Amino acid sequence: MKDKKSIPAKDDNYTHNISRNNERSLDRRGFMKTMVGAAGMFAVASLPWGTIAAKELMGLSDKEYPHQKIVDVKDIAIGDSVEFHFPSENDSAVLIRLSQDKYVAYQNACTHLRCPVYWVKEEKEMICPCHHGKFDVVTGAPTAGPPRRPLPEIIVQVDNESVYAVRVKRYEA
CATH class of the missing domain: 2.102.10.10 (Rieske [2Fe-2S] iron-sulphur domain)
Structure with missing residues (x-):
């Protein structure tokens, strides 16, 4: 008999920690993956604005x-x-x-x-x-x-x- 908590190889993806019975429950590892992913997305999204701000600030003393x-x-x-x-x-x-x-x-x-x-x-x-x-x-x-x-x-x-x-x-x- 197979253990109910084990995850089959074909379902081993990023959503392995979400229950299929209309209830979402994240374990600690899944929560941390989500937070790191969100932080990475925010960092990448803010890069263009940071570059513009850095260029502006670097020229202020001579402006x-x-x-x-x-x-x-x-x-x-x-x-x-x-x-x-x-x-x-x-x-x-x-x-x-x-x-x-x-x-x-x-x-x-x-x-x-x-x-x-x-x-x-x-x-x-x-x-x-x-x-x-x-x-x-x-x-x-x-x-x-x-x-x-x-x-x-x-x-x-x-x-x-x-x-x-x-x-x-x-x-x-």
């Missing part, structure tokens, strides 16, 4: 955007700031005039949890009010609080008595 006028030199006093959007309308940024000829600009989303960062002229610091993060105005590096990475710097250029945003200098680990 130059169309120059965008921020403000006329005469309209910003030393120690003042101007908020603007760069490189897109969804990217908020701040320009600060440190001296007669020195301007710095940063994306003003905190590198901790993306809260807005504000220039406080009286304290000469860039402050994130959410978790008391502070950033050095000259370098964009964090000086206090939970942020560990500097703010992404926006390279600016003065031309014809106007300040222009040119490109975003990304943080490099």
Whole structure:
């Protein structure tokens, strides 16, 4: 008499662990095969998108955007700031005039949890009010609080008595 639990050779395929009596019950090995197969399918399906993202990220440090006028030199006093959007309308940024000829600009989303960062002229610091993060105005590096990475710097250029945003200098680990 043949054992009921044994599987005939002709039925030995990927569905050997499914009962034929309208009830599906997977054993551990069948479950793991299914999970590994599903993970493999997701990995293969996401490869094209990962390749596109990698190509985009690799070129970000050198990516130059169309120059965008921020403000006329005469309209910003030393120690003042101007908020603007760069490189897109969804990217908020701040320009600060440190001296007669020195301007710095940063994306003003905190590198901790993306809260807005504000220039406080009286304290000469860039402050994130959410978790008391502070950033050095000259370098964009964090000086206090939970942020560990500097703010992404926006390279600016003065031309014809106007300040222009040119490109975003990304943080490099």
